[in-house]
Amino acid sequence: MLLLTNAFLHPVSHSAIQRGYLWIDPPVIRAIGSGDPPADLLAVHQGPVVDLAGSHIVPGLIDAHCHIGLFNDGLASEGYDANEHSDPVTPHMQAIDGLFQDDRCFAEALAAGVTTVMTGPGSANVLGGSFAVLHTACNSFDTMLGRQTAAMKAALGENPKKSYGKRERAPATRMANAAILREALTKAQHYRE
Structure with a gap:
């Protein structure tokens, strides 16, 4: 699993998120949201957390x-x-x-x-x-x-x-x-x- 934070997200399903997080268990996206990841997500996440410092994430x-x-x-x-x-x-x-x-x-x-x-x-x-x-x-x-x-x-x-x-x-x-x-x-x- 991988948790990407502090990213500018461009999801397919809704409008852009200027500062958000993406939680993935490749190849599955488990969660996407704005702001910081919620505490319940952080509690179950097992893997690296990467601060993207505003980098953009777009769909493949x-x-x-x-x-x-x-x-x-x-x-x-x-x-x-x-x-x-x-x-x-x-x-x-x-x-x-x-x-x-x-x-x-x-x-x-x-x-x-x-x-x-x-x-x-x-x-x-x-x-x-x-x-x-x-x-x-x-x-x-x-x-x-x-x-x-x-x-x-x-x-x-x-x-x-x-x-x-x-x-x-x-x-x-x-x-x-x-x-x-x-x-x-x-x-x-x-x-x-």
Whole structure:
């Protein structure tokens, strides 16, 4: 448990508290309030008390679209796992299968206040695969994983055209991007029916 005091708090549920306390039992917030912690809280608290001297506390930030752990910072081609260039339609790819959980960007994101990310495939394919939700403060994959499949990556812009057109493969145009996506979605709809 940790008790943070004398902090400027920015809670999600109500307006800012200019001088308050936050009592946490990670990852759970046990109490939040203005002024000094009440005596009954101090009586049951077991752990450090940190005077933040007016420092600001904000909720953890969420990066809703990134490629952290898939374009690995500091690694060359062996750390490039965000795009499967073999086919423009790869919805069966999953971010967690290419994830390098020791990517230093997780620690850098956490240091910047980002506590949750949705990371996934790049934009080289029309359908690139599924994104996963991960927590940046965890040290094992089991605790890091928030949700294995959170979104499907689709790209209709320049990236699929560049990725495949330069190799004289479809899609080389926006028309082909749209046609490939339409065909994949139609097949998925028929499969579902």
